[in-house]
Amino acid sequence: MQKTLIVIAGPTAIGKTSLTIRLARDYNSEIISADSRQIFKEMAIGTAVPEPEELKTVPHHFIQNVSIHDDYNASSYEHQALAKLKELFKVHDLIFMTGGSGMYIEAVCSGIDKMPNIKPQIREKASALLKNNGKEALQEILKKADPVYYSETDINNPARLVRGVEMYWQTGKPFSFFRKKQPRPRDFNIIRISLDTDRDVLHKRINQRVDQMVAKGLIDEVKNLRQWQNLVPLKTVGYQEIFQYLNGATSLDEAIELIKRNTRRYARKQLSWFRRNKVTSWFAPNEYESIKKHIDDAIRQEKTL
């Protein structure tokens, strides 16, 4: 029996959670979350994790099971999610994956090339070079050490430059040696569904959700994390803005407005990511019957193949 992963992608606040829970119940299935922030134990309100009642109705995986103090990235997620899928496919033919982190979804669907971990000292050295000598210094190194990556990547983007340089320093080999970008075949089928709706509707939902987060105690949640504000997982919309407020840089009202604006921008970037995938089918979040029909048709097609 061919196993199938159904991926429900969509921008933040569009209604992925409730839609996927309903689907997973109808198909008697389970849900794998592909969300780079809901995965952290310490972050709940600001990442809009599903409510306890929702989590009870259908088994969820990768919700709040890692600490912000752990090293975690898209590659860790790929391996854990694949292992979990293998386990779940022993009892289910159909598993749902939903979340807003495009890179996490791609990691599971297509895979990320295997690469060595970077030692913290090397990472710090590369960041220090960027800070002290600017991105030009990193560009110079890459130009000589890794002309392939240098010509392919966005050399204005410090994050890309640091990555290339630290990989070279760590291994003595160019980053492009590891970065093959070869999609890895999976032993399960993938059905991709993406959600979108009118922009003003989405913006309204985002604004409401942010107000709800504040009402649920976002400020207190962020206050408790204040000493960790420089950790990467906390470089997150909803947290950075409240840190700014707690640090006296903005008023609370300003911080809340900034969260709304930055969440709108985040939603736009997510959509941009999901549009890259040309095999996905697009639906509005309220088109439940059409979505179900699409899934049933896709499964039936697979069976006849």
Added chain:
RNA sequence: GGUGCCAUAGCUCAGUUGGUAGAGCACAGGACUGAAAAUCCUGGUGUCCCUGGUUCGAUCCCGGGUGGCACCA
């Protein structure tokens, strides 16, 4: 009621000594293989309030109107 000032992008405003206009924010699009809710790139979206006049040509100058603000009654 009188006088003065203002009216240009979604918002706040700049500007054109007359040749159909540009900043910030908002917004839109894109890139992205180990931080990805990160990081980076690109884009002005417009009856220049309406209406007459002057002019080859008016968003700009002049008259009238409408709306807003301020002050005086």
